[in-house]
Amino acid sequence: MNSTTGLVMSNITHHFGRTQVVDDVSLSIAPGELLCLLGPSGCGKTTTLRIAAGLEVPSAGTVVLNGTEVSGPHAQLPPESRHVGFLFQDYALFPHLRVRGNVEFGLAGKPAAERRARAEEMLDQVGMADYAESWPHQLSGGQQQRVALARALAPNPGLMLLDEPFSGLDKRLRDQVRDETLHVLKRNRVSTLMVTHDPEEAMFMADRVAVMRQGRIVQMDQPQTLYNQPADPFVASFFGEVNVFDAAIADGMAQTPLGPFAASLNGAGKAQVLIRPEGISLDPAGGAEGIVLAARLLGRVSLVHLRVEHPTLPAHHLHARLASRALPAEGERIRITVDPSQVFIFPAA
Numbered sequence: 001m002n003s004t005t006g007l008v009m010s011n012i013t014h015h016f017g018r019t020q021v022v023d024d025v026s027l028s029i030a031p032g033e034l035l036c037l038l039g040p041s042g043c044g045k046t047t048t049l050r051i052a053a054g055l056e057v058p059s060a061g062t063v064v065l066n067g068t069e070v071s072g073p074h075a076q077l078p079p080e081s082r083h084v085g086f087l088f089q090d091y092a093l094f095p096h097l098r099v100r101g102n103v104e105f106g107l108a109g110k111p112a113a114e115r116r117a118r119a120e121e122m123l124d125q126v127g128m129a130d131y132a133e134s135w136p137h138q139l140s141g142g143q144q145q146r147v148a149l150a151r152a153l154a155p156n157p158g159l160m161l162l163d164e165p166f167s168g169l170d171k172r173l174r175d176q177v178r179d180e181t182l183h184v185l186k187r188n189r190v191s192t193l194m195v196t197h198d199p200e201e202a203m204f205m206a207d208r209v210a211v212m213r214q215g216r217i218v219q220m221d222q223p224q225t226l227y228n229q230p231a232d233p234f235v236a237s238f239f240g241e242v243n244v245f246d247a248a249i250a251d252g253m254a255q256t257p258l259g260p261f262a263a264s265l266n267g268a269g270k271a272q273v274l275i276r277p278e279g280i281s282l283d284p285a286g287g288a289e290g291i292v293l294a295a296r297l298l299g300r301v302s303l304v305h306l307r308v309e310h311p312t313l314p315a316h317h318l319h320a321r322l323a324s325r326a327l328p329a330e331g332e333r334i335r336i337t338v339d340p341s342q343v344f345i346f347p348a349a
């Protein structure tokens, strides 16, 4: 990417007192790209976003925004000079201003007619044009969040920063507002850094995802690459439950109760084999047999608890997610097969 556009954060490190919470983070966001920081609570996502915003001064490293150093040895610009837009869970609308006044707020200094036209354009984009004269307290949570998005985008920021912006909404509304937000951000081609702890949300929103753990970026790539080629067990299991087997490697194969799987690890030794529940399917010709302990329809998929036995390896309790709605009976013996693309083998920890 051209280093004069978008956001470039280089070797960012940050300490609170003696605790290091961001550890040598480097990332870049191209114009119009949406990058999600994804990770468990306390891994340093929000601190990284606050450093990009100018709300936190990093202990070391540089932040360059659209070609200008905004944080680093030569400059430390305050948030209001960075031309960034914010959308936070609790970034409330100004209660004393009507919806129109809220959206016009960031346009101070522009002629009144221009402010009004821009506010109307943005309210129209987020489907809130009919509410311009409403007060914030008259709106639902989802409507307020749409107005907050219009307000943040109205000044045409060079970067949008979103911190768990949908977590205050209930699930149904969240899905809808999330979808609308993605389309509005993409239509406006604004570079966006978003923080979430929800892998599904990251995959829904992001062009690329940076998975963070203990202040470091563990893997940064397109969502499908993270899902299909996770760098380590932490990334693999962050995208959903996995069945875990401790396995010995013999002749390049990891030995599990579900059969051997080709392992490209060097030499013999011990491995950790992770198998996604959706990688297991019923197959009368399958090579492994399981006893059904329980089976539940979860909606679009069924979850089947299986006990798998093996002549020489310990028995294993595992979960299979089946697309089928026909549930096997408790106690039934079924044959299963495993999709190798849903099997990940790493050296044992």
Ligand SMILES: Nc1ncnc2c1ncn2[C@@H]1O[C@H](COP(=O)(O)OP(=O)(O)OP(=O)(O)O)[C@@H](O)[C@H]1O
Residues within 6 Å of the ligand: 016, 021, 039, 040, 041, 042, 043, 044, 045, 046, 047, 048, 197
């Ligand atoms: N102002 C502060 N002073 C001291 N410690 C802080 C401060 N802000 C955050 N921390 C600590 O830094 C660590 C990283 O916090 P941060 O908010 O960046 O993580 P996060 O990944 O965004 O987690 P969460 O989703 O829970 O907010 C945490 O251990 C947190 O307690």
